[in-house]
Amino acid sequence: MAKLNLLQAINQALITAMTTNEKVVVFGEDVGHFGGVFRATSHLQEKFGKARCFNTPLTEQGIIGFANGLAAQGSVPVAEIQFGDYIFPAFDQIVNETAKFRYRSGGQFSCGTLTIRTPYGGGIAGGHYHSQSPEAFFSHIPGLKVVVPRDPYQAKGLLLGAIRDANPVLFLEPKRLYRASVCEVPEEDYAIPLGKAEVIQQGTDITLLAWGAQVEIVQRAADMALEDGVSCEVIDLRSILPWDAQCVADSVMKTGRLLINHEAPITSGFGSEIAARIQEQCFLYLEAPVTRVCGLDTPYPLAHEKEYMPDEFKTYEALKRLLNY
Amino acid sequence: MAKLNLLQAINQALITAMTTNEKVVVFGEDVGHFGGVFRATSHLQEKFGKARCFNTPLTEQGIIGFANGLAAQGSVPVAEIQFGDYIFPAFDQIVNETAKFRYRSGGQFSCGTLTIRTPYGGGIAGGHYHSQSPEAFFSHIPGLKVVVPRDPYQAKGLLLGAIRDANPVLFLEPKRLYRASVCEVPEEDYAIPLGKAEVIQQGTDITLLAWGAQVEIVQRAADMALEDGVSCEVIDLRSILPWDAQCVADSVMKTGRLLINHEAPITSGFGSEIAARIQEQCFLYLEAPVTRVCGLDTPYPLAHEKEYMPDEFKTYEALKRLLNY
Amino acid sequence: MNDRNHLGNVALTHDVRIIENGLLDIPMLAILDHEGQLYPDAIEPELSKEQALKMYHAMVYTRMLDERMVAAQRQGRISFYLACTGEEAAVVGSAAALSDNDMIMSQYREQGALVYRGYTSAQFMNQMFSNRLDPNKGRQMPIHYGDKALNFMTISSPLGTQIPQAAGYAYGQKLAGQEALTICYFGEGAASEGDFHAGLNMAAVLNCPVIFLCRNNGYAISTPAEEQFAGDGIASRGIGYGVRTIRVDGNDPLAVFSATVKARELALSLSQPVLIEAMTYRLAAHSTSDDPSGYRSKNEEEKWRLKDPIARFKTWLLNKGWLSNTHTDDYTKQVRSEILQALKEAEKVAINPIDDIVEDVYDSVPWHLQEQREALIAHIKQYPKRYPKTAGENN
């Protein structure tokens, strides 16, 4: 098994997908010959030809509109949006078209084969136009699936899962892990099914929940807490929509406490849905309120990036407050 | 004082705004000579000339882009998006431009004078493209304000408040009340400040929270409950962003129970933020979990509209469950 | 790596000469004049009697469907309707030039194309009454037809979204090696949307076999064309994208047919888009929610009534001896009763059972929608009188 970084894992997943299904088509801004500004699509044009991997004009609404039509036709589009911050011109095509295509036609037509890949998140000195975490917007769109991997192994398996899932999937790639996260990734073809969270550390005192690049942050807070003798259960949510409420609820019914961490602004971030649901489902089990450690309700700053981030220290402090509630 | 319907109240607010400030400019699809498809802008072009009230080409991203520039220049644009369902092509201009304009320039420039008006919501046999309630999307956009009136009196006062507020405001008009809601509206100029909820009925057993057209629904549920001897406190949230958490928390600390009603799909609807915040702030006061009675996680249906709606019967049943928790 | 030179063969000038509007003056293809007579130097398209009559029938059927359904809406039998009246030639004339394998992506005023493809009165009615026989399962407002078997993409209300989709669909057809293309209809109003720009440009750059057909009918609801754009219509834009373009008299079925035949030939053989701008007029109100007297004169409407595409086509058919007045009368009578019959039947059919409310959001119903459905069904059982359309089935 080779050690790959997250970009390499994604590249490998794309190669596998294109090799095993000739209907898979990859496109977006600069993804062709150049292989994408992050190089996630390196060598695909070379290997599979220009018809199956190509540059598009610079229009996100066009990319997703085109992808919707291509998916409805029966091809399997994997469209890249260069940065999550630039997905908003395509918001109408996603909310009103991608997500409602099947429903409105009574199942006659659908965009089920579509996957949209886009890098998201901060920690790269990118300021508010290269750092946003837009998952909450997409979590309010019935018909769409939303997935976030935490490491290269997950990225390959979940991306193959997303491409082969019969529903349109938004696949959010934590860009600060692109080169920073490295782990063993099997050469072979494997897909991780969508919609399932993963308990990555068992514990009894409190449940820490995150996704994407923040999983490693809560993991670090759990390590700090361990030194105080606190046993944390750590969950990677993996799928934002539909999300695995049962897995989270089971954990909270055991630990009695839930701390959610995400980078996006706290107000109406996806943490709010989790908190709302879990306080209802686990009301009688909760020993403290469900708590969120999140980004501030501001655009993502540049000079104050470090201060803005819901880091392990903020998480650790919130965790202690919860335990002493 | 004359009795006006909600459209007339809005029309009057626009006339007042344009009369008192010559920088106010009103535009959008069909708003000119025709006065808008709902006639909210009737006679404005006649009264104030074509330069200050005009039709735009059919492009929502253009309307808001144009409005952003006009606001930055110092005019006071009031842009209409014909249906809330068609605001999504403008999502990028709103998320990345309107809302970040002031922040990114360190306060040198802003879109603070901008108001975006749009009809929203169901109950008019409009199916999923004429019924959406998109407030939750906009509640996750720091820099924006979001306001929803419940009746003609509120509509006039809040719209004047929005136009004169120094921040960009999305003003969501409950279209099923356009002609259905009628009340006394003072002729004179008055503005209701943004960001404040209103307790419209005092009570002791449970707090019912809604906004826009759903206020009347929870009011009806409160009336049903009254027959059972249940005393409901009813709150109209009025502002979705920033929202009046203190008003809601004060009420919940008194009643011990909170029921939120909104039309939008439940998952990541704005109810989730309210529930998340209130369960945290009022944890020790809650006698039952915060509960949401909302739309289903589907596109807004046509044939099954009645079934989809979070109506008074669903609200009443949830209310009883909460009281017997 | 080629050495690219994006200046190509740009000519030089040393004069500061700004190109004024009006450089373009794109002529309009016309074969029949307003009276339905062939222009002297015009060439009739190759059109068999059979096909010509099929077109004529589709145009007449569409007109009658529109009349009947506008009335049905006034009677409160359906909630909404949107008529094609005055634009039948633009729609049917182009649809007739296609192969049945070609995908049709329409805006909402192209019911004539569906008629031409063989959509039945029952099918129209089931959609408009949102009943359980509607293939869209009653989920959309009236007139949002869709039929997979007929290669007619389900209509969606947001304007312009189908334009880049059509480019993508056509790209997929080409990739799959199909001898078929996509036609994409839209109004001159929708052409102001960003999606129009994206769709035409992408189709041109990515060599998609797609026909873009703009019905320039002078209005977008109340907004006249001169408040929609300042250029030479929509055709002049095609040239900017490097897209082959033709403007036709949209009230002349023969001109529209000829242009579309040619466009299809080019699009398929070159794998490239073609733009057709059909100049026409919306004789109808925008929809049953609209009253055009607020924004245009009767006089203007009258002028255009004289250019009626059906009358024009009829004259031509009569002159050719392919049609008789008795045939027209018989056909009209038959269609009228067929439509009325279908309407009455569809009206009686129930809506889909409540179980359906969470279907087709995803390929299968996920846990949270199952939960929501169960709660809803239980609630309806508790309040059967409040949900009369769906309570019965659950009792």
Place this chain on the structure above:
Amino acid sequence: MNDRNHLGNVALTHDVRIIENGLLDIPMLAILDHEGQLYPDAIEPELSKEQALKMYHAMVYTRMLDERMVAAQRQGRISFYLACTGEEAAVVGSAAALSDNDMIMSQYREQGALVYRGYTSAQFMNQMFSNRLDPNKGRQMPIHYGDKALNFMTISSPLGTQIPQAAGYAYGQKLAGQEALTICYFGEGAASEGDFHAGLNMAAVLNCPVIFLCRNNGYAISTPAEEQFAGDGIASRGIGYGVRTIRVDGNDPLAVFSATVKARELALSLSQPVLIEAMTYRLAAHSTSDDPSGYRSKNEEEKWRLKDPIARFKTWLLNKGWLSNTHTDDYTKQVRSEILQALKEAEKVAINPIDDIVEDVYDSVPWHLQEQREALIAHIKQYPKRYPKTAGENN
């Protein structure tokens, strides 16, 4: 109510003739040839020695700033930079034709316009080091300048968004009766965005006094122009919108200046938009994050280096006797040390205090942001070593 006739004076044709691409062949205004010699039949713009030198200085300054900051990025002193190299004439030549009251809305490669307006080295550096002297308060990545006093709109990264905004801004200027317009810069890549379409069309229909200046520099990051559009550049689109249009040699400062002077005159006197397509070449990498060797040849770059706008302008100025080589050398030396000095100073200035983190989201700080700020400050006090840049001030 007028009787509208959207067919206007459309000419008829009876021939199915599809308009092919290449109908247009828009020539390019050129005044100086590649060697900096006046074309024989070209007319020099009215340009004083003083203004010509101001332009030249701005171009040279821009080149040097770019060189210095690309190096600074390599040294790890700033995180990001984006150079104008090769495109100085397109930017400075147009900026020089404006009045100081005109609003400039740029994409991100137009630092030359700011230089021409008088932005100082210190101002550039404060922005790029995101320090507390930056008027944007350190909130944006390097190169996102903005200066209200200079009528230079703060840059935003999302491409194309400034295009409809410029139409709106210009509309406001007209409404306020100002004798000023807006110029809006963008790349040929950004022109693919839906916002481009919306902006140009709205400006044309709503009669906005705005100059749209497209720098067609052959690339959008790695994407060459021929994968961006299939028409005759961006100029051919202007005609489709009914917008007065001119194509110029973007490496010829005199041509760009002349075209912009004319465009400004027209835009203001007619209250209408004008589109300028400046044909140029991005000699630089897209940004410091980019390596162009992956998508273009050195050979191609070399060819364009020969068309260098600064060398060309210099020759013209030398020929005119307005410039000497010593002057150039002195100026270069002075600017180099000034830039370096400013860089060193800005580097030392602290970032804004942490209090600022919630400012300017709204006009005043609402309750929830006050709450969040208080919690954050308390947290930083608890972990001062973890937040070294902001902890000090709170101790």
